[in-house]
Amino acid sequence: MTDYLEPNRGQFHFSPRRGWMNDPNGLLYYRGTYHLFFQHAPDSLVWDTMHWGHATSPDLVHWEQQPIALDPKVHPGDLWSGGGVVDVHNTSGLKDGEHDPILVFSGTQGVRMFCSLDGGRTFTAYDEGRVLAQPSGRESRDPKVVWHEPSDAWVMTVWSDNDGNGVDFFVSKDLRQWERTGRYVAAWFFECPDVTLMRLDDTEYWVLRDARGSYVVGDFDGREFRTDWTEPRTITVNPGGAGSDYYAAQSFDNLPDRRVVTLAWQGQNRGSVWTGNASFPIEQRLVATADGPRIRSTPVDEIESLRTAAIAVEPQVLAGGSTMVVAGAATSYELEATFDLAGTPAGTFAFRLRTGPDGGAVREVRYDVTAAQLDGVPLEPAADGTLTVRLLVDRGQLAVFAAGGAYYACYNVDFDTATGDAVELTTTEPLNLQSLTLHHLASIWPTDGR
Incomplete structure (x- = not known):
């Protein structure tokens, strides 16, 4: 039993039953259900050995916590932040049964993949946790994977410290073999990269953002990201670092109608048995301004x-x-x-x-x-x-x-x-x-x- 009425426990913001929560991970939609995975230390009120917690929703607002998805006692590697996809065309060849493969990615200093063949309830390490993508630099983390339709391939972004802050880009046809193709370097870019296709009228843009919500708008040709922006904009007017009011936002994969919906970690809230909560889900779109395309953010209509x-x-x-x-x-x-x-x-x-x-x-x-x-x-x-x-x-x-x-x-x-x-x-x-x-x-x- 959990006291969801205890002081400061949001009544329409997700927070874990117990324990620590930070970054949202592997956000995706599959067969009528939204999945929120998140960085979780179930037995601690502070950051500790990371698990992937799991919650599901039929409508983006009513969340029910599920059993832990990734457990360091079972799943290899550092189970830090990462992304997830639904392999609806079975490009991985891993489908075995009625469900499409749900694949999530995690790991520091090398990316590992975990596969669910039961709709996201349980996961196993692919190839015994072998590193599938090796980013540059001494430190790397936070893989995020999206589908790039023009090149009929998957794209992975991973933060690393090679030659300063930046993002390594990888591409794959099957989600199992990855080729490193490019790198975007910027002093401001730190952690949790998220590259998102967004449309403005009849034009497609790729938006690249980091954990603070800083973003640039550009083009991705399937191998390299390019932008003529010299400085980023920010999603919120109050950007901050890890543990602040808004950090590590991630976009959902496989949403109907190609909506762009994001969730972030809010780290300044705690109660007697829990620490941290998710922001309310936000729908984002690009609009034309005198200064070029800019992101606009509003609560999802499901509110x-x-x-x-x-x-x-x-x-x-x-x-x-x-x-x-x-x-x-x-x-x-x-x-x-x-x-x-x-x-x-x-x-x-x-x-x-x-x-x-x-x-x-x-x-x-x-x-x-x-x-x-x-x-x-x-x-x-x-x-x-x-x-x-x-x-x-x-x-x-x-x-x-x-x-x-x-x-x-x-x-x-x-x-x-x-x-x-x-x-x-x-x-x-x-x-x-x-x-x-x-x-x-x-x-x-x-x-x-x-």
């Missing part, structure tokens, strides 16, 4: 299945210096509001989260109209003067989206230290509120605590 009671606020102009109580009590919820700032040239407004009788709030999300900044980050309203802000607030997590996903911030926040549960909107100047809706969100956890 709608968690919505319960809603609070809708009528359009109105709030008086300067006023405070509106949006909800007297809300702990796990989604809030979306649109403001018309065309007639508001100055001042600030803010959502105050988990306010108590003493007037204090655990966190504020503040927009400075004068400086055109959201929580200190430059963000202009739309051309028509409107600004839409969307919040996902859980008991230990906060995600902030704005301007159609141009702004994405992901945080761990100890909301359960609050003395109250109210949600307030304050403004220093008259503020034209066009719409505001707060959806209470149901818990994803089973009521019997399993």
Whole structure:
């Protein structure tokens, strides 16, 4: 039994029943089920000997933890971060039965492959754990594999320290024999590479990102990655290192409709028997901007299945210096509001989260109209003067989206230290509120605590 209601345990963010969690691994979709594997030390509250934990979901939001997938007592090598694929065309030749092979990759200083022929329930080491791909450099880790349709081949990216930080590229026709074909070197690029095909209108781009969420957009010809970007952009406005609020995001393999959905590790949250949680799944797309293609991030639409009671606020102009109580009590919820700032040239407004009788709030999300900044980050309203802000607030997590996903911030926040549960909107100047809706969100956890 697990107490899923203990303080700071997110009610719509996945966290392990017990033990330590860090990077999401081997994210994939197979026959109606989403699989989340993750770095796991089941008997420790700090980083320790790594296993691959496992959770499944029918809809990307309701997760059920499964037995450990990779165990160092059974599976060889360092079971650190890695990726997974569904070999739907049996290019590996490993299919034996009704299920397509599910193959996951892990290992430091050499990549090993593990195979499941029962839909991802159990895994065995391929060829007794032989190293299939040897990256350059003294240190290497975090293999991620994707399908490259134009060359009819698989592509693997692995971080290594050869000649500085960078990514080795490997290609394979059968997932068993790999050829190293190229390397992308950048001082900023550290750990957990993820290369993703993304479309913008009729053009295909390849997006290469690292553990901090830094990314560049370029082209991959099946052997080498090229980009004319000299500096990366970041997925979130608050990038950090390992153990921060957002790290080691990975994209899902084999998704229907070729969606790009990612999960990250949030390392600043813990309870009495667990440490770490996954971010809420985010759908990402490329959009055209004056500076070139850029990623936009929004919560997956499946969040709608968690919505319960809603609070809708009528359009109105709030008086300067006023405070509106949006909800007297809300702990796990989604809030979306649109403001018309065309007639508001100055001042600030803010959502105050988990306010108590003493007037204090655990966190504020503040927009400075004068400086055109959201929580200190430059963000202009739309051309028509409107600004839409969307919040996902859980008991230990906060995600902030704005301007159609141009702004994405992901945080761990100890909301359960609050003395109250109210949600307030304050403004220093008259503020034209066009719409505001707060959806209470149901818990994803089973009521019997399993």
